[in-house]
Amino acid sequence: MARIVVMGGGVSGHTSATFLKKWLGSSHEVIVVTPNSLWNWIPSNIWVGVGQMTKKDVTFALADVYKKAGIDYRQAKAISIHPEGDKELDKNFITIEYTGQGKEGSTEKVEYDYLINATGPKLNFAATEGFGDANGIGKHTVSVCTADHAEHAAAELKKVFEKAKTKKQKILVGTGHGMCTCQGAAFEYIFNIEHEAKRVGVRDNVDIKWISNESFLGDFGMGGMHLNVGGYTASSKIFAESLYSERKLDWIVGAHVNKIEKGKAHYELLDGTTGVEEFDFAMLIPPFAGVGLKAFDKKGEDITAKIFAPNGFMKVDANYNAGAYENWSASDWPRKLQNPDYGNMFAVGIAFAPPHTISKPMSSPNGTSITPTPPRTGMPSAMMGKAVAQSIVDMINGASEPTHTACMSEMGAACVASAGKGLFTGTAAAMTVYPVVPDFEKYPGTGRDINGTTGEIGLAGHWIKYLLHVGFLWKAKLRPGWTLIPE
Amino acid sequence: MAATKHMNHIQPYSAQSGTMIPTPFRKFLRTCVLWQIIRFIAINIKMTILILKSHH
Ligand SMILES: Cc1cc2nc3c(=O)[nH]c(=O)nc-3n(C[C@H](O)[C@H](O)[C@H](O)COP(=O)(O)OP(=O)(O)OC[C@H]3O[C@@H](n4cnc5c(N)ncnc54)[C@H](O)[C@@H]3O)c2cc1C
Numbered sequence: 320m321a322r323i324v325v326m327g328g329g330v331s332g333h334t335s336a337t338f339l340k341k342w343l344g345s346s347h348e349v350i351v352v353t354p355n356s357l358w359n360w361i362p363s364n365i366w367v368g369v370g371q372m373t374k375k376d377v378t379f380a381l382a383d384v385y386k387k388a389g390i391d392y393r394q395a396k397a398i399s400i401h402p403e404g405d406k407e408l409d410k411n412f413i414t415i416e417y418t419g420q421g422k423e424g425s426t427e428k429v430e431y432d433y434l435i436n437a438t439g440p441k442l443n444f445a446a447t448e449g450f451g452d453a454n455g456i457g458k459h460t461v462s463v464c465t466a467d468h469a470e471h472a473a474a475e476l477k478k479v480f481e482k483a484k485t486k487k488q489k490i491l492v493g494t495g496h497g498m499c500t501c502q503g504a505a506f507e508y509i510f511n512i513e514h515e516a517k518r519v520g521v522r523d524n525v526d527i528k529w530i531s532n533e534s535f536l537g538d539f540g541m542g543g544m545h546l547n548v549g550g551y552t553a554s555s556k557i558f559a560e561s562l563y564s565e566r567k568l569d570w571i572v573g574a575h576v577n578k579i580e581k582g583k584a585h586y587e588l589l590d591g592t593t594g595v596e597e598f599d600f601a602m603l604i605p606p607f608a609g610v611g612l613k614a615f616d617k618k619g620e621d622i623t624a625k626i627f628a629p630n631g632f633m634k635v636d637a638n639y640n641a642g643a644y645e646n647w648s649a650s651d652w653p654r655k656l657q658n659p660d661y662g663n664m665f666a667v668g669i670a671f672a673p674p675h676t677i678s679k680p681m682s683s684p685n686g687t688s689i690t691p692t693p694p695r696t697g698m699p700s701a702m703m704g705k706a707v708a709q710s711i712v713d714m715i716n717g718a719s720e721p722t723h724t725a726c727m728s729e730m731g732a733a734c735v736a737s738a739g740k741g742l743f744t745g746t747a748a749a750m751t752v753y754p755v756v757p758d759f760e761k762y763p764g765t766g767r768d769i770n771g772t773t774g775e776i777g778l779a780g781h782w783i784k785y786l787l788h789v790g791f792l793w794k795a796k797l798r799p800g801w802t803l804i805p806e
Numbered sequence: 807m808a809a810t811k812h813m814n815h816i817q818p819y820s821a822q823s824g825t826m827i828p829t830p831f832r833k834f835l836r837t838c839v840l841w842q843i844i845r846f847i848a849i850n851i852k853m854t855i856l857i858l859k860s861h862h
Pocket residue numbers: 326327328329330331332352353354355361362363364365395396397398437438439440463464465501504610667668669670695696697698700733734735
């Protein structure tokens with residue numbers, strides 16, 4: 320009997336664990352170690368953040384689902400990995416610390432045959448002065464990264480809209496550091512705020528501004544993309560700027576937010592100049608880092624730097640020595656998601672260390688890096704989770720190495736950014752991009768298959784967004800037919 | 807004048823004036839239910855092809 324331990328029960332880890340259990344049945348053991356008791360469909364947190372949904376609408380309890388599926392669920396956080404065992408235990412294991420199930424604070428060693436790291440991001444608010452600390456977000460801004468954050472954001476937004484009935488209010492949305500990713504979430508949130516402001520009749524009294532580390536609007540951490548529209552192939556910059564202009568949203572790009580105070584965001588721009596943006600309400604995405612897992616060899620020596628990149632994400636079969644932007648290639652990106660030193664260890668979703676950014680690295684004359692880091696959105700994350708699960712099943716059955724791949728330069732992503740939630744009132748930008756990481760050898764000029772890279776705005780995208788909400792929650796709850804819903 | 811009403815909020819030489827602004831007809835199509843049903847089918851097909859191309 321093989322034992323597979325999945326660290327992290329989010330989008331990618333939950334996908335891995337549920338498929339592993341389905342394919343392996345009761346002859347092998349699947350354990351999920353995750354600190355949260357609730358599963359969260361994170362994309363819908365945007366709707367929670369404007370008060371159109373509640374935390375209850377976007378989460379469900381993991382315990383019942385795992386019990387029904389036969390998955391061993393430990394409500395705990397992984398602390399360290401011991402891929403060679405230790406002096407006492409001759410078997411590889413991880414250490415975990417419980418956060419629930421009545422065992423809060425107690426630690427345990429969990430042995431494994433295969434290990435999947437799907438721990439996602441640490442929301443690194445501490446990277447920017449005044450943004451937050453090791454405990455999380457500070458008191459000057461809000462976030463929509465978790466369902467709790469989003470509920471708080473909705474409450475604050477409501478207060479600002481109330482004040483806007485009598486006094487002009489300033490809203491700032493974007494990224495809170497020069498090395499952030501996840502611009503797509505902030506992009507969706509700013510349009511929902513604008514839509515809500517109109518709905519409650521205060522739009523004329525709120526100035527809404529975007530601030531981000533993208534060198535141009537529409538970069539999205541992917542170096543932008545090109546779309547065929549109206550007989551032209553045009554950059555996403557034009558489409559993004561069009562969307563902002565149409566809705567009277569101002570923007571600041573190429574910004575590294577370096578300090579946050581009550582009602583003020585200080586920033587440095589790519590040209591080296593600095594500025595301060597005042598706000599009554601700000602939702603800024605924090606930079607992401609690995610969750611801080613440690614690794615030790617058999618003798619107890621710290622091998623964290625061997626297993627993890629400096630940003631805390633786990634090294635896999637990527638080319639980490641690609642060097643300058645000019646030398647980058649689509650083949651730098653990992654395919655098997657397998658750790659090069661320990662073949663029974665994998666990392667999926669946000670937890671794997673990308674070889675480099677996707678957007679061209681840029682810095683200000685003062686040497687400040689202002690470059691979006693690579694997005695690893697829901698669809699690619701879930702695909703990675705499934706591919707690794709398939710590989711592990713085959714390896715248990717005798718394959719000598721991973722049989723399935725999920726490479727961001729060979730897979731596409733679909734992204735739907737809504738504005739509003741009503742069936743006939745909201746609209747959404749529905750985008751597809753293929754591949755996520757541009758391959759300039761295969762697709763010279765744009766790096767992408769122009770037939771697979773599309774974008775349009777309308778109710779249709781909005782219906783799809785709602786369907787995704789219903790469909791993915793259905794799938795994650797393992798309701799009848801869940802395997803038929805694609806990742 | 808009415809034909810450019812959708813541009814009224816754009817200041818000359820501002821960042822906003824350097825991009826394209828949807829015309830009223832384009833905006834109408836975005837919420838025209840019949841047209842959007844067609845687009846709904848089209849986008850779903852596109853996304854399905856994308857998913858099939860992405861699995862290895
Ligand atoms: C507001 C917002 C909106 C978004 N909208 C979209 C969208 O519309 N479309 C899209 O495709 N993507 C979207 N994304 C991105 C998407 O949510 C991520 O790509 C996806 O969640 C990544 O999956 P993951 O499994 O890597 O990480 P997560 O889903 O974050 O899961 C990580 C899990 O690991 C757990 N964990 C943390 N530390 C430990 C530890 N030490 N031990 C064990 N477990 C641990 C966490 O509690 C969590 O359950 C959005 C993201 C945000 C923040």
